[in-house]
Amino acid sequence: MFTNTLYFDIPSTPKTEELWNKISAEYKSNAVGYYDLPINGEKLLLDIGTWGAGLRNIKNIVVIGVGGSSLGTKALYSMLFCEKKSDMPNLYFLENIDPVSIKKTLQNIKLDESIFLLISKSGTTLDTISIAKIVMVHFDIFPHDKYFSRRFAVITDNGSALNKFANEYGLKSFFIPKNVGGRFSVLSAAGIVPLTLCGIDTIKLLEGAAECRSNFFGRKLDTLFKKALAYTVKSGQNINILFSYSDIFRDFNAWFVQLWAESLGKKRGEERIGLTPVGLIGAIDQHSFLQLVMEGPKDKSVTFIRVENMADDMQIPDISLKYIEKVNLKRGVSAAALLNEQAVATMKSVVNEGVITDEIVLTTADAYHAGYLIYYFELLTSLCGLLLEINTYNQPGVEIGKRILLNKLGK
Amino acid sequence: MFTNTLYFDIPSTPKTEELWNKISAEYKSNAVGYYDLPINGEKLLLDIGTWGAGLRNIKNIVVIGVGGSSLGTKALYSMLFCEKKSDMPNLYFLENIDPVSIKKTLQNIKLDESIFLLISKSGTTLDTISIAKIVMVHFDIFPHDKYFSRRFAVITDNGSALNKFANEYGLKSFFIPKNVGGRFSVLSAAGIVPLTLCGIDTIKLLEGAAECRSNFFGRKLDTLFKKALAYTVKSGQNINILFSYSDIFRDFNAWFVQLWAESLGKKRGEERIGLTPVGLIGAIDQHSFLQLVMEGPKDKSVTFIRVENMADDMQIPDISLKYIEKVNLKRGVSAAALLNEQAVATMKSVVNEGVITDEIVLTTADAYHAGYLIYYFELLTSLCGLLLEINTYNQPGVEIGKRILLNKLGK
Numbered sequence: 001m002f003t004n005t006l007y008f009d010i011p012s013t014p015k016t017e018e019l020w021n022k023i024s025a026e027y028k029s030n031a032v033g034y035y036d037l038p039i040n041g042e043k044l045l046l047d048i049g050t051w052g053a054g055l056r057n058i059k060n061i062v063v064i065g066v067g068g069s070s071l072g073t074k075a076l077y078s079m080l081f082c083e084k085k086s087d088m089p090n091l092y093f094l095e096n097i098d099p100v101s102i103k104k105t106l107q108n109i110k111l112d113e114s115i116f117l118l119i120s121k122s123g124t125t126l127d128t129i130s131i132a133k134i135v136m137v138h139f140d141i142f143p144h145d146k147y148f149s150r151r152f153a154v155i156t157d158n159g160s161a162l163n164k165f166a167n168e169y170g171l172k173s174f175f176i177p178k179n180v181g182g183r184f185s186v187l188s189a190a191g192i193v194p195l196t197l198c199g200i201d202t203i204k205l206l207e208g209a210a211e212c213r214s215n216f217f218g219r220k221l222d223t224l225f226k227k228a229l230a231y232t233v234k235s236g237q238n239i240n241i242l243f244s245y246s247d248i249f250r251d252f253n254a255w256f257v258q259l260w261a262e263s264l265g266k267k268r269g270e271e272r273i274g275l276t277p278v279g280l281i282g283a284i285d286q287h288s289f290l291q292l293v294m295e296g297p298k299d300k301s302v303t304f305i306r307v308e309n310m311a312d313d314m315q316i317p318d319i320s321l322k323y324i325e326k327v328n329l330k331r332g333v334s335a336a337a338l339l340n341e342q343a344v345a346t347m348k349s350v351v352n353e354g355v356i357t358d359e360i361v362l363t364t365a366d367a368y369h370a371g372y373l374i375y376y377f378e379l380l381t382s383l384c385g386l387l388l389e390i391n392t393y394n395q396p397g398v399e400i401g402k403r404i405l406l407n408k409l410g411k
Numbered sequence: 412m413f414t415n416t417l418y419f420d421i422p423s424t425p426k427t428e429e430l431w432n433k434i435s436a437e438y439k440s441n442a443v444g445y446y447d448l449p450i451n452g453e454k455l456l457l458d459i460g461t462w463g464a465g466l467r468n469i470k471n472i473v474v475i476g477v478g479g480s481s482l483g484t485k486a487l488y489s490m491l492f493c494e495k496k497s498d499m500p501n502l503y504f505l506e507n508i509d510p511v512s513i514k515k516t517l518q519n520i521k522l523d524e525s526i527f528l529l530i531s532k533s534g535t536t537l538d539t540i541s542i543a544k545i546v547m548v549h550f551d552i553f554p555h556d557k558y559f560s561r562r563f564a565v566i567t568d569n570g571s572a573l574n575k576f577a578n579e580y581g582l583k584s585f586f587i588p589k590n591v592g593g594r595f596s597v598l599s600a601a602g603i604v605p606l607t608l609c610g611i612d613t614i615k616l617l618e619g620a621a622e623c624r625s626n627f628f629g630r631k632l633d634t635l636f637k638k639a640l641a642y643t644v645k646s647g648q649n650i651n652i653l654f655s656y657s658d659i660f661r662d663f664n665a666w667f668v669q670l671w672a673e674s675l676g677k678k679r680g681e682e683r684i685g686l687t688p689v690g691l692i693g694a695i696d697q698h699s700f701l702q703l704v705m706e707g708p709k710d711k712s713v714t715f716i717r718v719e720n721m722a723d724d725m726q727i728p729d730i731s732l733k734y735i736e737k738v739n740l741k742r743g744v745s746a747a748a749l750l751n752e753q754a755v756a757t758m759k760s761v762v763n764e765g766v767i768t769d770e771i772v773l774t775t776a777d778a779y780h781a782g783y784l785i786y787y788f789e790l791l792t793s794l795c796g797l798l799l800e801i802n803t804y805n806q807p808g809v810e811i812g813k814r815i816l817l818n819k820l821g822k
Contacts, residue, residue: 067698082511096695097753099746100493101658103723126738127694130727130749137728164734182698238708239650239687247512258699265703274707276650277700278689283538284507286809287478287593288669289688292676294808296685297649312514317544321554323575327537328822335510338541338820342508345815352811397705398697400763404756409749411739 002212002372007347007357010226015387019225022386027217032393033179034378037187038209038371044174044189045203048196051153051172060109061197062092064131065119065190067258068182069155070095072374073191075255079248079370080200082311088199089115094135097127102134111139116152117194121182123160126402143169155189181393183259184378187371201367208371216379223358224376228383230301230356231275237301237356240275241293245282245306245343248365253279256377263381265397266390273388282306283342290346294353301356305373306343307365310336413623413783418758418768421637426798430636433797438628443804444590445789448598449620449782455585455600456614459607462564462583471520472608473503475542476530476601478669479593480566481506483785484602486666490659490781491611493722499610500526505546508538513545522550527563528605532593534571537813554580566600592804594670595789598782612778619782627790634769635787639794641712641767642686648712648767651686652704656693656717656754659776664690667788674792676808677801684799693717694753701757705764712767716784717754718776721747 027035063070070093077084077091092105116135120128136142141151143165153172156162166173174189176182185191187209196202215221231240242256257277265274280289282304293300313336320328329338343359351357360376362369385392438446474481481504488495488502503516527546531539547553552562554576564583567573577584585600587593596602598620607613626632642651653667668688676685691700693715704711724747731739740749754770762768771787773780796803 066695071699096658096692097727097746097749098656098658098694099721099724099750102725102746124735124737127749127753129732129735129738130740130746133728133730133732134725134746136730142730143732161734161737165732168733238710245509247507247509254699261700261703261707262698265705265707267706272706272708274703276687276689276703276707276711278687281507283509284477285669286812287673288482288665289672290812291806291808292672292685292687294676294811295678295683296672296676296687297683299649300687310510313510314513314545316508316541317548319544319547319553321540321544321576322579323572324535324540325822326535326572327540327817329541329820330822333820335508335513335541335545338508338538339510341816341820342538342812345819346812348815349812395702397702400705401697401701401753401757401760404759405752406738408756409740409744409752411736411741 001363002369002376003361004223005359006223006226007351007359008230010229013229015229016225019228019383019386020219023382026382026386031179032382033177034181034184034187035213037180038206038213038375041187041192041202041206044192045196047174048193052197055115057113058089058115058197059113060092060115061089061194062094062109062114062116063119063194064094064116064128064135066095066125066127068121068185069119069125069128069190071183071251071255071258072186073194075252076186076191076195076200076205076370076374077198078251079365080367081248083201083366085199089197091194091198094131097130102131106135106138111141111151114151115197117155118152118162119155119190120162121157121160121176121185121190123156123162126406155193183262184393186255186374204367205371208368209375212372212375212379221379224380224383227358227380228387232384232387237299238275239278239300241278241280241300241302243280243282243285243302243304243346245304245339246310246365247281249305250281253281259377259381262395263392264384264388264390268388268390273390275384282346283339286342286346293350293355298355302350304343304347304357304359305362306340306359307362308340309364310339311365412774413780413787414772415634415787416770417634417637418762418770419641421640424640426640427636430639430794430797431630434793437793437797442590443793444588445592445595445598446624448591449617449624449786452598452603452613452617455603456607458585459604463608466526468524469500469526469608470524471503471526472500472605473505473520473525473527474530474605475505475527475539475546477506477536477538479532479596480530480536480539480601482594482662482666482669483597484605486663487597487602487606487611487616487781487785488609489662490776491778492659494612494777496610500608502605502609505542508541513542517546517549522552522562525562526608528566529563529573530566530601531573532568532571532587532596532601534567534573537817566604594673595804597666597785615778616782619779620786623783623786623790635791635794638769638791639798643795643798648710649686650689650711652689652691652711652713654691654693654696654713654715654757656715656750657721657776658692660716661692664692670788670792673806674803675795675799675801679799679801684801686795693757694750697753697757704761704766709766713761715754715758715768715770716773717751717770718773719751720775721750722776
């Protein structure tokens with residue numbers, strides 16, 4: 001079960017109806033393609049199955065991609081790692097043109113046990129292509145080589161430069177639908193291909209997302225409207241914190257940060273609009289950022305995420321250490337219970353300070369709930385974008401730096 | 412060499428002199444102990460050397476600690492990992508009461524090859540002590556056992572409950588000076604013990620910090636005053652971004668976030684004061700948060716950090732991939748050069764938007780520069796705290812949640 005409890009109240013206003021009409025219109029326009037990804041996965045899964053059936057002795061799937069081409073996959077892989085069967089391939093990411101981390105990652109990988117997935121929606125992401133070239137030289141394998149198409153595949157837009165490259169050399173191409181933006185693409189081929197190849201239950205993942213979709217468009221998710229309204233009122237909080245209780249959410253936080261910052265930071269005419277995302281991990285960041293939430297400016301909202309039944313739970317031993325008896329716990333408290341109770345206690349203290357707070361509880365962190373969670377945050381982002389009256393799906397601000405760079409280093 | 416170039420200007424005002432007087436007074440008062448850590452390391456290093464000489468066949472140093480007891484050590488270990496000799500022990504961290512990550516970490520560790528460092532300044536950090544109990548049961552080793560004191564040591568305040576526990580069972584205790592707060596303690600025993608045991612050059616680390624100290628108190632670091640003044644003006648930016656170009660800085664960012672948020676988020680009477688830290692990694696987050704910096708509200712400052720000469724650099728091969736020629740680079744560009752040029756190009760685009768921007772360049776990411784960097788940010792935090800007229804060194808806001816929790820789960 002997925003529950004989201006709000007510890008603030010926003011009455012149903014005419015704005016709610018207006019917002020519903022807007023998102024319905026956006027959905028029907030077909031301009032934004034992510035809405036239907038959860039119900040359109042069948043063909044893709046068949047395609048992966050057919051292609052994957054030809055792979056033998058693969059121990060590593062290596063994603064070469066950045067931003068929307070890696071963050072979502074990484075988020076789900078980390079969250080669902082406990083569910084992965086040990087005989088399925090491991091997933092690696094080459095996402096930064098950082099020689100130290102590239103070298104470290106390549107040390108773990110043998111060519112003949114690996115599949116490299118070149119992922120770029122546009123097909124011409126500088127870092128991604130540069131890393132791919134480094135990989136080719138490292139393993140001494142090039143597009144003209146006989147075995148190149150057995151080791152490399154691409155995930156991109158149909159007709160992109162990368163797709164043409166793949167066609168030229170006989171590589172398999174998977175496609176990201178044209179109307180699906182990079183940061184909304186994790187439930188398309190961009191995420192589903194690597195995750196399926198690693199043994200993540202992507203059928204359940206899509207089912208969870210489909211359930212969220214059907215609840216939302218069946219008007220059963222009023223919480224999303226209330227949250228979007230609360231976050232976008234002018235006098236309100238413009239820093240939105242995700243306080244996720246478990247290390248398995250570290251990469252999910254990073255995915256959320258991209259989704260939120262890149263979607264909702266936009267110029268609207270002369271005006272600069274934007275909500276600032278912050279990802280925290282509980283209980284660790286109780287010893288860090290929490291002080292600022294408790295006593296700093298009231299410009300923040302906090303969403304707590306926790307998992308009721310965690311994998312690999314263990315008891316906290318009921319032993320007493322001399323002189324440190326002060327922190328003895330009742331008999332039978334498990335690590336997961338302590339983590340959950342830390343979340344609840346911290347949440348209470350934050351609510352007491354009058355901070356806009358809500359709590360998401362997943363029964364378990366399995367593929368189904370992960371799919372639900374992903375889609376839930378995508379919907380929330382779309383709703384906020386509509387309320388802010390900006391284009392949620394583009395990213396014009398990042399082009400300038402790219403031009404400056406290519407002017408200097410490009411051929 | 413360590414350089415910090417500002418791309419904004421703040422004239423020298425009477426405030427600069429006032430601030431100098433305040434920090435001099437704070438330094439002389441002896442109430443804040445971190446200032447002198449870089450020049451007081453000798454005795455500690457000797458102590459570690461003597462104790463460490465008795466250790467045999469140690470492959471793992473396991474830090475059990477959270478917040479100020481882990482973040483700084485982790486930051487330096489990640490940054491300096493390339494410098495570590497491969498025959499020195501690896502460092503592990505048990506910092507979250509998360510059953511999934513505890514299990515994962517313990518899988519890598521054998522008892523008779525490991526030293527466990529229980530780190531808690533107060534000596535009664537609930538999560539830390541609970542994790543320690545899990546470790547004891549996992550390896551079936553308890554305080555009364557003959558070999559317990561060969562496997563466990565503590566780092567804490569002199570006279571704390573944990574110190575008394577250590578004395579009772581013959582464990583080695585290292586001390587964090589009383590006037591050094593957790594988040595300012597990385598250059599004390601809290602960080603120096605685990606880092607030295609792993610073969611990090613902590614002498615150079617302290618030398619770098621000492622150089623920064625001597626430059627600052629010799630009034631050669633005007634940049635710090637200008638930055639502090641820029642960040643704390645009322646109408647100014649209250650979100651401070653650290654955009655660090657290299658994956659080696661990921662944990663440094665987390666250390667900065669704690670230092671900044673927990674030090675500078677405080678109630679001043681009825682007023683809520685605070686600066687919000689954000690850690691980004693380049694080039695990855697150019698594909699994420701950057702859009703918000705470029706087009707979102709002007710409530711942010713950005714500090715770029717980059718390393719001129721990176722370890723393990725590699726050439727980006729001068730090969731051309733058919734159809735993807737658009738992103739071909741000039742001959743001879745290395746991965747580190749591309750990463751650095753990405754930083755420079757992005758910085759230019761951010762400066763063009765009128766965002767308060769500055770750039771820190773380290774010649775190399777070695778122990779000396781790391782020490783300088785750590786101390787530099789500690790000084791900046793102290794200066795901002797003085798300008799905001801708050802207590803930089805306490806954290807009253809996080810106690811409430813702890814009380815709620817112990818009421819529920821405590822004995």
